[in-house]
Amino acid sequence: MVSMKRMAAVAAVAMVGLSACSGTDSGSSAVPGVPGETKGGDLLAKAPVAAAADILPGSTMEKIKQRGELIVGGSLDAPLLSQQNPTTGEVEGFDADMGKALAKYIIGEPKVKIVNSASETREALLSNGTVDVVFQTYTITPERAKQVAFAGPYYSSGLSLAVRKGTAGIAKPEDLNGKTVIAGANTPAIPAIKKLAPQAKIVTFGSDPECMQALKQERGDVYVQDEMLLVANAQKDPSVQVVGQPFTTDPYGIGLKHGDEQFKKFVNDWLKKIQGDGLWQQTWKNSIGTVVQGEAPTPPQIGSVPGS
Amino acid sequence: MSAILDHLPEFWEGLIVTLQLTAASFLGAAVVGLVITAMRVSPVGVLRGIGTAYVETFQNLPLLVLLVLAVFGLPEIGIKADLLVTAIVVIALYEAAYIAEALRSGVNAVSAGQGEAARALGLTFGQSLRHVILPQALRTVIQPLGNIFIALTMNTSLAAAIGVVDLTAAANRVNLMEAQPIPIFVGAGLAYALIAACAGFVTGRLERRLVMVR
Numbered sequence A: 001m002v003s004m005k006r007m008a009a010v011a012a013v014a015m016v017g018l019s020a021c022s023g024t025d026s027g028s029s030a031v032p033g034v035p036g037e038t039k040g041g042d043l044l045a046k047a048p049v050a051a052a053a054d055i056l057p058g059s060t061m062e063k064i065k066q067r068g069e070l071i072v073g074g075s076l077d078a079p080l081l082s083q084q085n086p087t088t089g090e091v092e093g094f095d096a097d098m099g100k101a102l103a104k105y106i107i108g109e110p111k112v113k114i115v116n117s118a119s120e121t122r123e124a125l126l127s128n129g130t131v132d133v134v135f136q137t138y139t140i141t142p143e144r145a146k147q148v149a150f151a152g153p154y155y156s157s158g159l160s161l162a163v164r165k166g167t168a169g170i171a172k173p174e175d176l177n178g179k180t181v182i183a184g185a186n187t188p189a190i191p192a193i194k195k196l197a198p199q200a201k202i203v204t205f206g207s208d209p210e211c212m213q214a215l216k217q218e219r220g221d222v223y224v225q226d227e228m229l230l231v232a233n234a235q236k237d238p239s240v241q242v243v244g245q246p247f248t249t250d251p252y253g254i255g256l257k258h259g260d261e262q263f264k265k266f267v268n269d270w271l272k273k274i275q276g277d278g279l280w281q282q283t284w285k286n287s288i289g290t291v292v293q294g295e296a297p298t299p300p301q302i303g304s305v306p307g308s
Numbered sequence B: 001m002s003a004i005l006d007h008l009p010e011f012w013e014g015l016i017v018t019l020q021l022t023a024a025s026f027l028g029a030a031v032v033g034l035v036i037t038a039m040r041v042s043p044v045g046v047l048r049g050i051g052t053a054y055v056e057t058f059q060n061l062p063l064l065v066l067l068v069l070a071v072f073g074l075p076e077i078g079i080k081a082d083l084l085v086t087a088i089v090v091i092a093l094y095e096a097a098y099i100a101e102a103l104r105s106g107v108n109a110v111s112a113g114q115g116e117a118a119r120a121l122g123l124t125f126g127q128s129l130r131h132v133i134l135p136q137a138l139r140t141v142i143q144p145l146g147n148i149f150i151a152l153t154m155n156t157s158l159a160a161a162i163g164v165v166d167l168t169a170a171a172n173r174v175n176l177m178e179a180q181p182i183p184i185f186v187g188a189g190l191a192y193a194l195i196a197a198c199a200g201f202v203t204g205r206l207e208r209r210l211v212m213v214r
Helices: A002-028 A040-046 A060-067 A094-107 A122-127 A189-196 A208-216 A227-236 A261-276 A279-286 B008-040 B045-059 B063-077 B083-109 B112-120 B125-140 B142-162 B167-178 B181-210
Strands: A070-074 A082-084 A112-116 A133-139 A148-157 A159-164 A180-184 A201-205 A222-226 A240-243 A250-257
Touching (some): A040 A094, A040 A279, A060 A094, A070 A094, A070 A122, A082 A094, A094 A133, A094 A261, A094 A279, A122 A250, A122 B181, A133 A148, A159 A208, A159 A227, A180 A189, A180 A208, A189 A201, A189 A222, A189 B167, A208 A222, A208 A227, A208 A240, A208 B063, A227 A240, A250 A261, A261 A279, B008 B045, B008 B083, B008 B142, B008 B167, B008 B181, B045 B083, B063 B083, B063 B142, B083 B125, B083 B142, B112 B125, B142 B167, B142 B181, B167 B181
Parallel strands (some): A070 A112, A070 A133, A180 A201, A180 A222
Antiparallel strands (some): A133 A250, A148 A250, A159 A222, A159 A240
16 A cells, blocks of 8 residues: 555655656757767867967976866856757857866867856855866856956856847846846856846846746846857747847856966967967867857957956 | 954844744745655645655755746746745745655554554544644654754755844855955854754654654
């Protein structure tokens, strides 16, 4: 009798579980898929390798080379930037490819281990040496630069607004006052909204598909997120549209251990090299360029922002 | 330290939401848990079955799954409530399963003779529960209920994942600006610890006052 009850309970749980799956499926249709097939392979074949003389004895680079693996703090769920492909298990996107290219530059082959970091843990992971570098849309700010070193910026992006199609009266960030605004938890959108529209009510969700679902279910009037993510979302989902132009500039840096000037210079030299030989541009085209029209933008000037 | 002091208003608002979540969902969980316990010890087989199914379902599903389902799944079938209300209801239903189990252990601790005596006096099932069984059962489970209260307090932090700006979400947002995770999360942790310590103190007092000498 007891086992019968157990069975019934298990069946009930399984049914709830199934409906959970279908629920998330409809949500994740808003995530831009992995662009075509992985082009990372031939891209990385062209990636440069550092001269032996650049790997200074006793340096962080030498330690990484001896370990044979670059440990990167990054995301597994950021579309176009660093997202795990569920079929291959590979992590794909602009940040992920940059990490692999840096690994190849140091070690000679693109061997990386991605430690799923979060914005609460990045500073700690770098300072206690759990990860060597962080590639995770890590906006360079003077506050953060007190605790970590930033190489780069290696990319610059901006926040934009997305609304349900047909929403009137929202075109610029100042229009958000008095509105309910959806934003990704732990994204630079939150402080930006607080600054530009202090009367806005901010609702945060963990991931981009959740934010999109919330926007469509009218949990908020507008979704503030990085422009390229919004453009990708709007392409997948015609019920949502992007309005206006990006209203912030977020320079993304490569997070390194604070005070490791030698490694910072090494990474900056590598950035200059790949920006000069077109690898950076090609990486952009393979990831972000699949949703943003036109040629690769000019990479931001290295060291051009306070904190880098 | 200034990372916390500069943002005290944000922390305070988050703390208030956490306290609201905790109080409202514990109250709801206590009511639902009591009903479920009554069903589980009732003489009607169907009710016992429903009670068992409820407990098994909610104890075997992670709270975060339930929260995400309720927030994103229910609007698909036309049920949409405020995020805070959704969080309160889901946490209450989830914790009710644990409260029901604690209460049931209390009911089982009341000797069978008590129930038999109540029936012999002509009390109905409801009357014997209300006047004889539950008052004794509740006194024996004050400490486990206190533990569930503390666990519930910690569980409310999951509401941060579904857009409720509780203490955890507030700490996250402050950290986003200040990039000082260790003082900020230690500060938030201390606030949770303080709530838990108060709960522990109150349950200790209650237990000493209400203890039954057998």
